[in-house]
Amino acid sequence: MDISYIINHLGEENENYFNAIAPPIIQTSNFSFPTVNEMRKAFEDEMGGYLYSRGLNPTVDILRKKLAALDGAEDALVFNSGAAAIFAGVLSNVKSGDHILSVHHPYSWALHMFDKILPRFGVTVTYADGSDTEAFLSNAQSNTTFIYLESPNSWWLDIQDLKAIASFARSRGIITMIDNSYCTPLYQKPIEMGIDLAMQTATKYIGGHSDTLGGVLSGSSSTMRKIFESEYLCVGSGIQPFNAWLLLRGLRTLPARIDRITASTIKVLEYIKSVKQIESFIFPLDPSFSQYELASKQMSGACGLISFYMKAHKIEEIEQFCNSLKSFRMAVSWGGHESLIIPKCAGIPVNDFNPENPAHRMLRLYVGLEDPDFLIKDLQQAFESI
Secondary structure, three states, X not given: OOHHHHHHOOOOOHHHHOOOXXXXXOOOOEOOOOOHHHHHHHHHOHHHOOOEOOOOOHHHHHHHHHHHHHHOOOEEEEEOOXXXXXXXXXXXXXXXXXXXEEEOOOOHHHHXXXXXXXXXXXXXXXXXXXXXXXXXXXXXXXXXXXXXXXXXXXXXXXXXXXXXHHHHHHHOOOEEEEEOOOOHHHHOOOHHHOOOEEEEEOOOOOOOOOOOOOEEEEEOHHHHHHHHHHHHHHHOOEXXXXXXXXXXXXXXXXXXXXXXXXXXXXXXXXXXXOOOOEEEEEOOOOOOOOOXXXXXXXXXXXXXXXXXXXXXXXXXXXXXXXXHOOOOEEOOOOOOOOOEEEEHHHHOOHHHOOOOOHHHHEEEEEOOOOOHHHHHHHHHHHHHOO
């Protein structure tokens, strides 16, 4: 299915809403029925119609159809955040006594669920380096029922061999799930490579304007129905109509935005390579990347995020650099119009800073929609301030 068709036409029935170009926001909590029998049908199958907007809603449905099609999946559910999508995807597929195999350094709220919540219910987790497929899969146990992946990871940009891991998992009846937020479905197709559940934080590239949260979970129709009828409805973590409408708006320009971000990122990366205060950098589609061959094979593009290590003996040097930036804003997340930076040392007490620990000298840039020369000038003056 053509991407332009998916983004601009799929799921839309303009003639049903006055031929408006932009789909309406159906801002309602519930829906009425002309007969008792029609209401009975809605109670029997809430995923088959509209009963209450905690479940399905017409505005949300348009977004669901588009996002499922972009992922090449049978169906999708849209949540009010990426963390909610991760929670539902994992929780719906594990039970007491199960074991989860996860990549190391997962997203913070996935880590919190694995370390703080699931152990209370008898679920164990093993973390392993997913960049070495054989070593990673050797950590699977007889009771492993779920494998959690992030490819690329949002800091170290580690990637996993998705086809190999999916093949192993399916041979053993293990469910696989990936956080595909870095690539989006435009640059990577996990479902086509055999992964069961593709998740992305719609807050980032899908929304694109830093003004709403959202999370997407795509997979088979049966899996989405199972999640919908349990975790989705029970927790009430579905996205609201207005937020879904904002994501629809963002989706319209997704290809144009990530194409520009990609081009700008390459220019900023070339500058990063020349900076004497930088020890090394990480970008998955640069030939220097340790997994460049695999990244080139399963990703059609990479954009936005560049991680690097500063040559710094004191935390004050890193702080001086960050505090001197005028165009890059210090903030978490990525994917919006604005360029961002986040230093790892912001998450540690000042007295714990250890220059011998590379992670303490690590920073992550996100290149937004500004002109790359404008951003490079800002980086130059900040490095010169050290």
